Amino acid sequence: MAVETTYTALREGLAGFLDRVTDDQEVVIIRRRGSRDVAMVPADELSSLMETAYLLRSPKNAERLLQSLAESVERDKEPIPNQSAQESIEALRRDLGME
16 A cells, blocks of 8 residues: 655655655655645666566567466466566566567
8 A cells, every 4th residue: 555645744754755665665655736646666666567568568478478477377386486576577588588
């Protein structure tokens, strides 16, 4: 669940909010009077979301990824332990011949 705050409260406690975002992987929604709201997310999470969107943009690639996921679920394949999100993305790129 996202934490909500105002621009004024964010300004007063910026360091604490930044710590919550980075340390706890917390999303902070900043409500701004008279302007559109803004979300603050960890940079690595944003990178992961953007990479996922990129990989799923092509219908053919999305179909291959979803098929691979379905096959993995059918085989009860366990994820590789102790692998960071970046390492997982790099492995996926190699497996798909995108490197």
